[in-house]
Amino acid sequence: MVHNVKLGQNMRSVSIVGVGATPFFNGITNKQYHGLTNGELFGYAALDAMKDAHVEPRDVQYFFHGSANPHVLNGCITPNLQVADWFGMRGKGSLSHSEGCCTGYIALEEAVMAVASGAYDIVLTGCGDQGTGMPDGNTPDHMRTALTTEVLFPDLDSIFDRAYGRYLGGGPGMNHDDWINFYARENGLTAEQVDDVLNHQAYHFRRAAELCPRAIRRTPFDQMAKDAGYDDVWEFMKSPHNPKMTQYLRTSSDSCVADGAACCIVVPTEIAHKYTDKPIEVLATGASVLDAIVPHLEKKATAEAARQVFEATGLTADDMDLLFVNDFIGSSAFLAAEEIGYLPKGEGWKSVLEGRIAFDGDKPMNTNGGRTSYGHAFGASGMADIFEAVTQMRGEAGERQIKKMPKHTFLRGFGGAQNVRATILRANF
Amino acid sequence: MDQNRISTEEFWNPEHVVEKFWNGLKDGVIYAKKCKECGAIEFPPHHACNECGYHDTEWTTLKGTGMLKSFVFTGLLNARLELEDMGLKYVCGEVQFDEGPEMNAVILGINKKKGREIMDKLPVKVRPVFFDMGRYTTLFFELDEDEK
Ligand SMILES: [Zn+2]
Numbered sequence: 001m002v003h004n005v006k007l008g009q010n011m012r013s014v015s016i017v018g019v020g021a022t023p024f025f026n027g028i029t030n031k032q033y034h035g036l037t038n039g040e041l042f043g044y045a046a047l048d049a050m051k052d053a054h055v056e057p058r059d060v061q062y063f064f065h066g067s068a069n070p071h072v073l074n075g076c077i078t079p080n081l082q083v084a085d086w087f088g089m090r091g092k093g094s095l096s097h098s099e100g101c102c103t104g105y106i107a108l109e110e111a112v113m114a115v116a117s118g119a120y121d122i123v124l125t126g127c128g129d130q131g132t133g134m135p136d137g138n139t140p141d142h143m144r145t146a147l148t149t150e151v152l153f154p155d156l157d158s159i160f161d162r163a164y165g166r167y168l169g170g171g172p173g174m175n176h177d178d179w180i181n182f183y184a185r186e187n188g189l190t191a192e193q194v195d196d197v198l199n200h201q202a203y204h205f206r207r208a209a210e211l212c213p214r215a216i217r218r219t220p221f222d223q224m225a226k227d228a229g230y231d232d233v234w235e236f237m238k239s240p241h242n243p244k245m246t247q248y249l250r251t252s253s254d255s256c257v258a259d260g261a262a263c264c265i266v267v268p269t270e271i272a273h274k275y276t277d278k279p280i281e282v283l284a285t286g287a288s289v290l291d292a293i294v295p296h297l298e299k300k301a302t303a304e305a306a307r308q309v310f311e312a313t314g315l316t317a318d319d320m321d322l323l324f325v326n327d328f329i330g331s332s333a334f335l336a337a338e339e340i341g342y343l344p345k346g347e348g349w350k351s352v353l354e355g356r357i358a359f360d361g362d363k364p365m366n367t368n369g370g371r372t373s374y375g376h377a378f379g380a381s382g383m384a385d386i387f388e389a390v391t392q393m394r395g396e397a398g399e400r401q402i403k404k405m406p407k408h409t410f411l412r413g414f415g416g417a418q419n420v421r422a423t424i425l426r427a428n429f
Numbered sequence: 430m431d432q433n434r435i436s437t438e439e440f441w442n443p444e445h446v447v448e449k450f451w452n453g454l455k456d457g458v459i460y461a462k463k464c465k466e467c468g469a470i471e472f473p474p475h476h477a478c479n480e481c482g483y484h485d486t487e488w489t490t491l492k493g494t495g496m497l498k499s500f501v502f503t504g505l506l507n508a509r510l511e512l513e514d515m516g517l518k519y520v521c522g523e524v525q526f527d528e529g530p531e532m533n534a535v536i537l538g539i540n541k542k543k544g545r546e547i548m549d550k551l552p553v554k555v556r557p558v559f560f561d562m563g564r565y566t567t568l569f570f571e572l573d574e575d576e577k
Contacts, residue, residue, distance in 0.1 A: 164450070249506065
């Protein structure tokens with residue numbers, strides 16, 4: 001790959017002035033939420049974001065709708081026009097996009113460009129996915145049924161290159177464990193040490209989710225251990241109650257599939273204070289995309305996207321106060337943190353064991369619990385991270401508020417085998 | 430229509446790159462492309478060079494031998510279902526061809542015991558396996574060990 005992209009300066013600076021998000025939940029098993037539809041979910045999140053920005057639907061000029069797999073999960077291929085009427089934007093311009101689990105981060109990148117270009121002043125961008133279910137035949141949207149493995153498993157392959165990759169070695173297999181395996185060899189970690197690191201990481205992310213009412217998995221591991229008859233939580237984490245799903249990843253390091261939606265409103269920074277006292281400026285977004293046939297693709301694409309965004313902003317990892325990593329592959333969290341320099345090279349695993357990556361540690365990350373605890377509504381997950389980032393940067397995260405008010409937050413998006421984005425936000429107040 | 434007018438098929442007669450690649454595997458030939466500017470091998474073959482970003486490449490072939498540099502065992506979450514269905518023992522790993530290009534690959538014939546045995550000897554030699562999948566033949570690898 002060629003590393004010669006140098007990001008330019010946007011035509012004008014863009015800031016986030018409103019955010020909204022539904023909880024992440026299981027729409028099949030949760031009786032209170034069963035029957036909610038894509039349009040309703042996206043609509044609730046969109047109206048929340050508008051309320052937060054003190055605007056009405058009439059004020060918004062254009063919107064983006066992101067979802068990872070609208071065809072299989074929702075029986076549609078142009079969800080933008082199917083959701084528009086739910087929040088008063090009938091007849092206005094909009095666009096659907098779909099980049100797997102990276103969708104939510106790209107949603108912000110796209111909206112920023114729409115405003116930075118000068119084309120629009122007030123843009124809504126959001127994502128919604130209902131990952132737990134699928135349409136129950138050809139019926140209205142509230143009639144949904146559990147997503148079966150017969151439908152899901154063959155369809156998962158559609159993120160891999162169909163010309164070659166998925167029929168050679170670029171399909172599942174290396175996808176989950178390639179990086180952690182490479183890291184363990186590079187740094188001389190035993191399988192037991194890796195297990196400890198991943199269990200500690202999951203444990204600390206769950207501690208944050210316990211304090212986050214929008215998260216899907218909120219029961220602390222201490223409680224789960226006790227309920228299962230273990231005095232020692234770490235013994236529980238290594239027990240058959242938390243089985244290995246791959247060579248390295250246990251259930252606690254695997255994402256929890258969910259339904260949910262999240263949105264934000266972006267405007268030119270020069271008028272941002274009209275909408276909020278606490279605008280969050282989007283400084284830049286680096287991007288790199290590699291197919292799953294490329295060895296160590298996540299490491300390579302993360303390094304490249306981070307290089308671009310640091311170069312464009314003149315900032316370094318030392319300037320970052322908070323980090324989000326899309327960690328539907330649990331190990332991605334601390335590995336990406338290390339790759340971008342947020343944790344020291346070769347020693348990030350120690351920071352995890354010491355709990356420094358927890359919301360109350362000095363290197364906080366994934367303060368909503370991340371994909372393993374907050375849940376994973378595929379395309380919506382990235383926007384849920386942006387929601388949490390803005391909440392933390394405004395100092396509104398309550399019990400899970402990080403110790404130091406974050407000036408800069410770094411988001412590492414990842415997904416769709418695999419798109420990578422690296423975005424830096426700055427508290428502009 | 431003017432009989433002298435050029436037909437669409439004469440006007441545009443592109444190579445079928447993907448088809449040629451898969452047909453090659455059926456015959457035990459591994460097609461790749463070579464960059465006309467930097468000389469890098471583009472594998473699997475595409476129109477342009479992804480190493481240096483030059484537009485033009487030409488056909489070449491690979492021997493199929495190379496080194497297995499790292500590998501993982503699969504579990505419930507990331508198994509290759511088509512191989513599990515055939516009851517095959519395999520690992521997924523990073524293979525570098527002798528000619529240079531690297532890829533994620535499937536290496537057949539490695540069970541847990543064998544895997545643990547070679548883990549500390551990496552990189553180890555591999556050779557190609559032209560594997561019949563029924564409607565197409567694909568490229569997997571196996572350990573290239575001296576006679577046992
Ligand atoms: Zn070249």
